Amino acid sequence: MKRPLLLLFLLLIFLPFRSFCQGEPFSAKQVLNQAPVNAADRYFLQHPFELIYGADDSLWIRERRGRVIKVDPFTGKRRIILDIKSSVKFTTSGSPVTSISQDGMMGMALHPDYPAVDSFFVAYCYDAGSGVRKVRITRYPVKNTTITARAGNETVIIEGIPASTDHSTGRLLIGPDRKLYYAVGDQGANQFALRCNPIRAQDVPTSEEMAAQNYVAYQGKILRINMDGSVPDDNPVIKSIQSHVYTFGHRNPNSLVFAKNYLQHDFAGAKLYSAENGPAEDDEINELVAGKNYGWPYISGYQDNNRYQYKNWSSGTNCLAAPTPGSEPECSTAPPGARIMNEMDTTLPDFKAPIRTFFTPSAALPCNWLSNPTVAPSSMDYYGFDTKIPGWQNSILMTTLKEGTVFRLKLNAAGTGFVNMPNGTDTARYFREENRFRDIAIGKDGITIYLITDSVGQTSGPTTGNQNVLNNSGSILVYKYLGTVLALQDPPAPLVDRGTIRIYPNPATKILFVENKRNTAKPITYTIYDITGRLIVSGKAFTDKFEVNVGNFTAGTYVMKMYNGREVKLMTEKFVVR
Secondary structure (H helix, E strand, C coil), X not given: CHHHHHHHHHHHHHCCCCEEECCEEECCCEECCCCCCCCCCCCCCCCEEEEEECCCCCEEEEECCCEEEEECCCCCCEEEEEECHHHCXXXXXXXXXXXXXXXCEEEEEXXXXXXXXXXXXXXXXXXXXXXXXEEEEEEXXXXXXXXXXXXXXXXXXXXXXXXXXCCCEXXXXXXCCCCEEEEEXXXXXXXXXXXXXXXXXXXXXXXXXXXXXXXXXXXXXXEEECCCCCXXXXXXXXXXXXXXXXXXXXXXXXXXEEECCCCCCCCCCCEEEEEXXXXXXXXXXXXXXXXXXXXXXXXXXXXXXXXXXXXEHHHCXXXXXXXXXXXXXXXXXXXXXXXXXXXXXXXXXXECCCCEEECCCCCCCCCXXXXXXXXXXXXXXXXXXXXXXXXXXXXXXXEECXXXXXXXXXXXXCCCCECCCCCCCCCEEECCCCCCXXXXXXXXXXXXXXXXXXXXXXXXXXXXXXXXXXXXXXXXXXXXXXXXXXXXXXXXXXXXXXXXXXXXXXXXXXXXXXXXXXXXXXXXXXXXXXXXXXXXXXXXXXXXXXXXXXXXXXXXXXXXXXXXXXXXXXXXXXXXXX
């Protein structure tokens, strides 16, 4: 009788938590949106695109409409630090907005030395004249007040990068080599309203174009850029030209992430990966290697002649001929005279096949964006913790739009493919629901997952049909792992200005003394949380030495976070109250 009672006891323990994934217990979904929502905003977040867990223990969020927001991951309190909507080219339709284009403010990255170097990078679309969109990558300082004008604050790194209302892509990150990596899509060429535009993913710039800083050939590329905008000396030479181009032959690579090798404990020699949206099949995960060709538009997924054909609408005698209603041009009969090529018809030097596809459908399945089983990857993050969730070490987490899912795939030791997990496949699914997951971040505790959702849009699952109403439009969702971790103690981590702040005694009984040995910018802001993350008390100090009354605290472990007057984190410290 003991075993059934034990099973009943375990069941009762876990009943309150709804998010069981692959047998791993997670908390119920928490919606972190600040309440009440600003009356001027329809949603807490307006068309979010980027989510970063910063070194200052803040969630950094970038919105397409031209704002950067910092959010407290415990309370949901937010502060807008950049608002340059007047300078950003962003296309919407409907009132209220029911559809957005793929332009606006694109990627964001924190300076690799942040917060010691107090600045961040953003990429955004701007009007280059005559209705032409371009992208510039810029650098901004972090200020106490919201930056609302470019003048005097913005440092332009590079501009003139191609942009479009479709497949602008726009992911930005800084690699361990301290270079900027920027993903440029194929600009939606050869499909829908842009079907008469030729795909230029296989082109490279000419020497004349590079001299003129004409970057039109950067469509369908991953770029590698020095922080001053110049071309790195060690960038690959592709078709006899050295440029910002790092890899080419991409369709819509809207996910980029670096991952350390499994046997390493830092990011020296880290590998770069992308997730890429396919046309009507074959979403891809690629290992990005300098100078390699990833096939588009001649190859989608593996070079297997399974179903994909490159139907070059721009080469037809009437490229404006309407495609089949509701279908991409790949799913329609090409116009007369259009060149049609199977995947085996072309030999591409330096072609590199994806390490995973989602999915290659059978020829019997209808060629339609809601019928095909692609998942529409939207972002990736790397799980680099060795002492937290069992089995998750060296995994890539990938969010999707069409299924509202987080996929986890575990890299092999070489980082060249994925290994099977206990479920018998190389893929595990988490948090599946009627949402469009736009980006993901992992808390520094290694057990908290943060997701942002689109404000508007459609999803094909998990329910049948095409839904316009999302469960959590424009929101931050939080899930926390509740199972046993691999190590009871957190590994030591470097903290900003550690040693300049001293809190004592620890353990404390009535008064916790805080001593700052430097003339730190005032006011000093502090927050104290219990071990579950619940805010207990917050306050401000205007002197280097102050005290906090903890006499009414319940005995237990607490966490104090402290920031200076410029909102730079000074410390995060655990203490015990007896």
